[in-house]
Amino acid sequence: MISKVMLDAINEQINKELYSSYLYLSMSSYFAGNNLPGFAGWLRVQVDEERAHGMKFYDFLVDRGGRVALKAIAVPHSEWKSSLEAFKEVQSHEAAVTASINALYELALKEKDYPSQVLLQWFITEQVEEEKNAAEIVQQLELIDAHGTAVLMLDHRLGKRGGE
Ligand SMILES: [Fe+2]
Numbered sequence: 001m002i003s004k005v006m007l008d009a010i011n012e013q014i015n016k017e018l019y020s021s022y023l024y025l026s027m028s029s030y031f032a033g034n035n036l037p038g039f040a041g042w043l044r045v046q047v048d049e050e051r052a053h054g055m056k057f058y059d060f061l062v063d064r065g066g067r068v069a070l071k072a073i074a075v076p077h078s079e080w081k082s083s084l085e086a087f088k089e090v091q092s093h094e095a096a097v098t099a100s101i102n103a104l105y106e107l108a109l110k111e112k113d114y115p116s117q118v119l120l121q122w123f124i125t126e127q128v129e130e131e132k133n134a135a136e137i138v139q140q141l142e143l144i145d146a147h148g149t150a151v152l153m154l155d156h157r158l159g160k161r162g163g164e
């Protein structure tokens with residue numbers, strides 16, 4: 001059986017992952033509304049990934065005999081000043097999620113919860129990828145004029161992302 005403190009912390013993380021999914025869904029609709037279907041599509045894939053992260057924790061709790069406690073999901077922003085501002089929010093949001101995953105790992109060490117440590121190692125690796133992807137898009141957006149053709153080229157490239 002999983003400890004109460006670990007159970008509560010993972011339930012909080014489920015909410016954070018589902019919020020991530022909700023945030024990226026909102027961003028996807030913002031880009032769709034601004035006729036950038038590549039950005040919108042890239043974020044739609046991200047919506048599913050974040051939901052899958054939430055479900056990974058969900059299944060883990062069920063497997064450990066813990067009770068999943070779903071909480072209200074906060075309302076995300078629906079407007080951004082530019083593509084760059086939106087992806088800067090992705091970047092800062094992912095950094096916050098990484099901090100949260102790291103704190104969970106520290107708790108798992110303190111609790112001597114070995115199964116949680118193994119699960120969280122997967123998430124630690126995943127966050128390296130998430131932060132790298134966000135940083136890359138932010139840096140490329142910073143390089144290009146917000147009204148230049150390069151934005152459309154980036155949109156085209158992002159549109160090629162398939163599901164994982
Ligand atoms: Fe996530």
Ligand SMILES: [Fe+2]
Binds near residue numbers: 020050094097130
């Ligand atoms: Fe993420």
